[in-house]
Amino acid sequence: MTRVQAIQNCNDFVIKFANVNGSGSSSANELFARAVIRMGVPVAPRNIFPSNIQGLPTWYEVRVSEAGWLGARGGCDMMVAMNPQTWDRDVAAIDPGGYLLYDSTKPLPQSKFRDDITVLGVPLTDICNREYEDPRQRQLFKNIMYVGALLALLDMEFAAAEKLIVDRYRGKDQLIKANVNALRLGYDHAKANLPCPIGLRVKRADAVGDRILIDGNSACGLGAVYGGATVAGWYPITPSTSVIEAFSSYCRKYRTDPDNGRARYAIVQAEDELASIGMVLGAAWNGARAFTATSGPGISLMQEFFGLAYFAEVPAVIFDVQRGSPSTGMPTRTQQSDLISCAYASHGDTRHVLLFPEDPHECFTLGAQAFDLADRLQTPVFVLSDLDIGMNERLCAPFDWDDSRRYDRGKLMTYDELEAGKTFGRYLDVDGDGIPYRTIPGTHPTRGAYFTRGTTRNAYAKYSELGADYVYNMERLRRKFDTAKTLVPAPVLRNAAQPTRYGAIHFGSTGPAMAEASVLLEADDVHVDTLRVRAFPFSDEVMRFIAEHECVFVVEQNESGQLRSLLINEGEIDPKKLVRVLHYDGSPITARFIAGKIANALSDRKVSPITTPLRKVAP
Amino acid sequence: MTYLAKPKLLSADAPRNALGYTRRDYEGAISTLCAGCGHDSISAAVVQACFDLDIEPHKVAKLSGIGCSSKTPDYFLGNSHGFNSVHGRMPSVLTGAALANRNLTYLGVSGDGDSASIGIGQFAHAMRRGVNMTYIVENNGVYGLTKGQFSATADKGSKSKKGVINSDSPIDLAALALQLGATYVARSFSGDKEQLIPLIKGALCHGGPAFIDVISPCVTFNNHSGSTKSYDYVREHNAAVNRVDVILPKAQIETSYPPGSLRRVVQHDGSILHLRKLGVDYDPSDRIGAINHLQERQALGEIVTGLLYVNSSVQDMHAHLNTVEKPLNQLGDAYLCPGSKALDALNALLR
Ligand SMILES: Cc1ncc(C[n+]2csc(CCOP(=O)(O)OP(=O)(O)O)c2C)c(N)n1
């Protein structure tokens, strides 16, 4: 190690694990991340898994941040290089002054290393071969062993990781013993042979609180259970598949009839996405809460049905876990690029309700809420998550549920109301909010049945091709969309430390990076109010925020500025006022990127006339 | 347009079924199809079948795709909910509806374009999945609603109204249904209500995926000479394998079995199908034999009709999924939401 000073950082660094897929590394890596959390220090773990490289390398990145920054940071302070195939690029990826931990069983030529990093070798294979007979065990415990070595190198509490193992395998004493033993082997070897601790350290803190670590797709599946979904139709597609897997396993746990073991839910793997959404609509038309989970290509296939659902006013919930598109377009990389194809999905004058969860906690809350909104508004509701939140575990607020809450099934006309002679017009605006009443098949022997179809009908669902009937219907649907604005979750405003003419609008998984970027900018005396939009249609607060700022950055993870387009289109905003900050290389957006773009844009603007009165500083 | 004359006042002596309903209670809106369209006869057969079976109209859900045929659910069972969905996708919508409420009777109505062309995938998968439904294809060999283009069931060599000869091989939906796992498969002709009504009744009582391919001539675009789906052609080439009588469980004691009955099939709900053999020695419990018979006769230019296959020991989709007895759309909050305590326990596992 010459010239470059070794990196010295406590509770603030990025460590990356380079592994071979299927080698059992993921649970060991997760053990490491959770051990840091158990020491009261927040982490943000992320999987990076290319879809099409031979040998299937995977990476797992853990950002350790006592300050609590959960967005990706970029860079790499330490690499745990366990995949010989990607060795060269992994070694090259380490920041100058960083650290390399590797399996030193086989000697490597000097040319395979760098002289500006600290190289730490542990003969993992050797130790494993010595300790274990079974080849599978050798592989699995090798992973646990490098976690043990890391505990020593980073000065972590051995007991924290040990306790995790005990918790994880509760009741399986053999497994606990074997895992703790492997952990100990790695730990002891490092202590005896390596310069422990190194410049990167984890020190006990109190910055985690009661937060939980879970992935967004599991949280969506749980949200669907709590939201009362009983029918799921789906077709496998990365990165959405685990939403259904989670729904299925939570249903087995929570929705199995205790008396007879029968299912209070139905999950059908359809033949394609057309059939999945068709099943959802059939079930919802028939009064069950139903959903599907998919990604961009699936959304494309479902378009015709979205139009039918919009015009026939059938509730539906669609979890869209966004990724690069098309099918051969970076399917394992994150993006926020389905906004437009969802917002205006289908033929004719359609517009749909979209919800944008920021993290797994919101995947759960908005996921559950989507079912109430869909029933209340009698329309499809899209929950737009993405791969970054969906397939990575994220530290977030614990789940909670108000037991007094009842599902809002919306305007359902009952047998008693029909029997009492109440007028039923399926597409009649009785209450002035654009939302009509509906009946469920089988409600009443002689009243309330109707023939469901698109728009060739009048307010009483009788066949009609009259222009006046069509216009009545479209105006009512417009009123309904206005009603939706008042029902969807409100945006989250975060004011800068001092009044400013600049604002930034963002949504979904950009949240953590945006929050961190604000702090970075503030350190340079650049102040930006931020607004995290949580739904489409945009509530009045969103438009007010734009009106109150002279220049608004729209930060998003796509190439065309889709949220910006929606804002311009729906709010009739002057496009010049909305400045694009776009990140779309497939990696999650970082605070450094956002802050850099905003700072550059502002220095380009230099002097600009003040046209908007500044917000008063709070007293 | 067909304006079936409907007297304003119901005569007091109109026959009533066990529920006290007259046939009128099973009718729907006035048909807007062409006068003489085969589809209207099928609608009439559905009305008669439901009346005869004492089905409560509001306990039926009727679903369809797009086409003249798919419009017909508006013209029968006016007290049933109907869903005119999208082209070729009725099977998935029906599947979803059936998942939501296992206690209704599901009637899917489709056309040959709707099921054999754009919707062949959904048709196939609904059969595979064992959806408890009666699936009727009103098969006229053309796209009626878009004015007479050949559909995928048009026979090779069949001539269009404009004189074009069809060069593509036909899809035989009944043969496909047999192969894909439908447990009740029939073919009939809209011009033969004696045959059609009992076949629909048997299907409605079946308890699993029941498929009926009904040749239903399009008088406007496919009823000329040279067409193999015209009234005349079908009458001349119809080779019925059997005649069915459906006897309801409650009627069984009084019913004397019709003479010539060779086979009795007891369905899951207790209804009995009486099958009278016609001419050929045909065994409707032999699925492979049925497929072979269809192929052989088709090669001879015959249109095989009748109950082609029935398997009375059916298990439907709900049995496969082991869903609770109570319809999913009727489960209350308490049965669906695990509540805050379960969440607290889950949170603890995630720390
Ligand atoms: C996606 C889509 N493509 C095309 C159409 C136009 N279209 C309407 S009905 C029809 C054919 C219907 O044929 P069939 O199912 O045989 O019904 P028929 O009218 O003959 O009873 C077509 C192609 C459509 N409605 N939707």
Ligand code: SF4
């Ligand atoms: S066009 Fe053909 S299928 Fe359509 S209603 Fe007329 S006769 Fe029937």
Ligand SMILES: [Mg+2]
């Ligand atoms: Mg047709």
